[in-house]
Amino acid sequence: MLFNSFEFFIFLPIVFVLYWLIGNKRIQQQNLLIALSSYVFYGWWDWRFLFLILFSSLIDYTIGLKLRSKDKSSSRKLLLWISICINLGFLGFFKYYNFFVDSLIESFTFFGAKLSLNTLNIILPVGISFYTFQTLSYTIDVYNKKLEPTKNFLAFMAFVSFFPQLVAGPIERATNLLPQFYKKREFVYKNAVDGLRQVLWGLFKKVVIADNCATYANMIFNNQEDYSGSTLLLGAFFFAFQIYGDFSGYSDIAIGISRLFGFNLKRNFAFPYFSRDIAEFWRRWHISLSTWFRDYLYIPLGGSRGGIKMKVRNTFIIFIVSGFWHGANWTFIVWGALNALYFLPLLLLNRNRVNTNLVAEGKYLPTWRELLQMTMTFFITLIAWIFFRADNVTNAIIYIRDIFTKALFTTPEILPFTILGLVTFFTSIEWLGRSGEYAIQKIDFMKKPIRWGFYMFLIILMFLFTGEQQEFIYFQF
Incomplete structure (x- = not known):
């Protein structure tokens, strides 16, 4: 369902009226309406992929609760990696499987060998990159003890599937959006x-x-x-x-x-x-993704704390991964690498400050x-x-x-x-x-x-x- 479609102009007023008729004293009922409405909104494209969102929600909700009960570092890391592997595994299969197969075949052909692999007729689920990163932020923040895991599965479902930003962001952090599903929402004119x-x-x-x-x-x-x-x-x-x-x-x-x-x-x-300059541009463009990569990839890699080699390495990693996030095509990887090159003079001259x-x-x-x-x-x-x-x-x-x-x-x-x-x-x-x-x-x-x-x-x-x-x-x- 497109925001600029006739269907959405019917859908939105209906949900809005029902939402406020329920009343802000019935938070769970409001959350249920948001979750159901979000599933209708997403299922308008292809109802089959609703099971993917539901499964992703169940996995990270369960892992969040398990992290709460585990004190041993190795157990907590194992749970975190289960979440990362499952979420990125789904993302990798639907979005990048054919890309890797084609690239592998071309590489073998370049060296004179023939590789017999077949691509698959895979339909890319709309917005999978966005809600995958959103659920991952929850698990990572719970693991890092920046957020208490929720026991409210309905609120968590509504958080993951929140229809206004479900398919193209902003990529919300659980620390910002999830607590809003626990509180009474007031209608402020x-x-x-x-x-x-x-x-x-x-x-x-x-x-x-x-x-x-x-x-x-x-x-x-x-x-x-x-x-x-x-x-x-x-x-x-x-x-x-x-x-x-x-x-x-x-x-x-x-x-x-x-x-x-x-x-x-x-x-x-x-x-x-x-x-x-390009540093300022990347602090103003797609801020939710830029800050996600900064907090969950760039800083864990060492950020700008090391020497010049580490700074350059981390800069190229963050931009190339960002490019690859956008799509399974070498054009996006080159686009990311080119932006890293743009950024390099500012980094080397120490002019990449906010x-x-x-x-x-x-x-x-x-x-x-x-x-x-x-x-x-x-x-x-x-x-x-x-x-x-x-x-x-x-x-x-x-x-x-x-x-x-x-x-x-x-x-x-x-x-x-x-x-x-x-x-x-x-x-x-x-x-x-x-x-x-x-x-x-x-x-x-x-x-x-x-x-x-x-x-x-x-x-x-x-x-x-x-x-x-x-x-x-x-x-x-």
């Missing part, structure tokens, strides 16, 4: 309005920006040999805004819907295209230096996105080569001024609202007629520029 406002902005990102940019990005990438360098660069530009509008739009909708039910999810995007200050804080325009930094960061990110979007590494390399060798400084063959105007409008609103959690959060300070006029303008744009409905990109991950 102001929070609900803020949630609806964020949902509206997320829908605008998806329907107007991402889906329209997708039309031209697909056209150019699918016929890259027919276009000049300037058009290929424009295609990469469109994909950069497609993936940002698509994924951050999903996160906005998920966070906004959660507020309607009295839950608070973690922020997942913080205006990443206004970053001044940049907490807002770009052009208190000003309408950035300085020339900030503008140059943002432009350069966006450009190298755009080049990396080409590997993310391409069908294979060879096509990506040819695409980048042709940008710089096939009439880069000419007028593109495709120049949709309307879509470019919408992207410019979108970027301007994001820039003006960059001090908020999302771009239009602080619009409530405006007078009511102006505020409602702006909302209606966004809605009209969505009706006028609704293109071909596209699935959210991150559903495939």
Whole structure:
């Protein structure tokens, strides 16, 4: 069920009304409704994979309880590794089995040998990477005694399957989201309005920006040999805004819907295209995944505590694993490695510290230096996105080569001024609202007629520029 589908616009109000009719004094009944609604939401794609979510929930719930009763270090480690192996085993089978088989066959063929292995017709369960990491965070935090294991299986089921963020995040930590299922949730009108406002902005990102940019990005990438360098660069530009509008739009909708039910999810995007270096970009892009890898992989490997060799090794591991998490294709691995290379100069020069200050804080325009930094960061990110979007590494390399060798400084063959105007409008609103959690959060300070006029303008744009409905990109991950 897509957030921007007719079915969801029927599903959400029904669940919302039933949820608050139950009343906030009946927490277990509310949790039951959330769990059942989440299973209906997920089963809309393929009901067979509901058993996978249920099994994953049962495994980690049981292991959590077992960890509570075990004091011996070896027993606790064994339980942790059972959880890790089962969860990553399912993820590896459904997502990476065919990739490893194909890679193995190609490797043997390269050395003149023939390997008889068959790939399988495997359907990738939607969102498996997201809920797998979510349940793993629970087991790891219980093992590290950062979280008490829950005895409330219904609350745990609702936590794992929570429908707003089930299939494409944010990847919630058990330490943040699970305790919210134990508490009484109050309906706060102001929070609900803020949630609806964020949902509206997320829908605008998806329907107007991402889906329209997708039309031209697909056209150019699918016929890259027919276009000049300037058009290929424009295609990469469109994909950069497609993936940002698509994924951050999903996160906005998920966070906004959660507020309607009295839950608070973690922020997942913080205006990443206004970053001044690649380190800042990765602290603003897909924050829930970046921090997950930082806390559960990078720091356990030693983080930045060792010498230069260890720092470089850990940086490449974190980025390559992050790339591989996105999909079973060498393009994602190269994309991750390329971002590690981008990050390397900052690491070696010890300039990879957290940049907490807002770009052009208190000003309408950035300085020339900030503008140059943002432009350069966006450009190298755009080049990396080409590997993310391409069908294979060879096509990506040819695409980048042709940008710089096939009439880069000419007028593109495709120049949709309307879509470019919408992207410019979108970027301007994001820039003006960059001090908020999302771009239009602080619009409530405006007078009511102006505020409602702006909302209606966004809605009209969505009706006028609704293109071909596209699935959210991150559903495939």
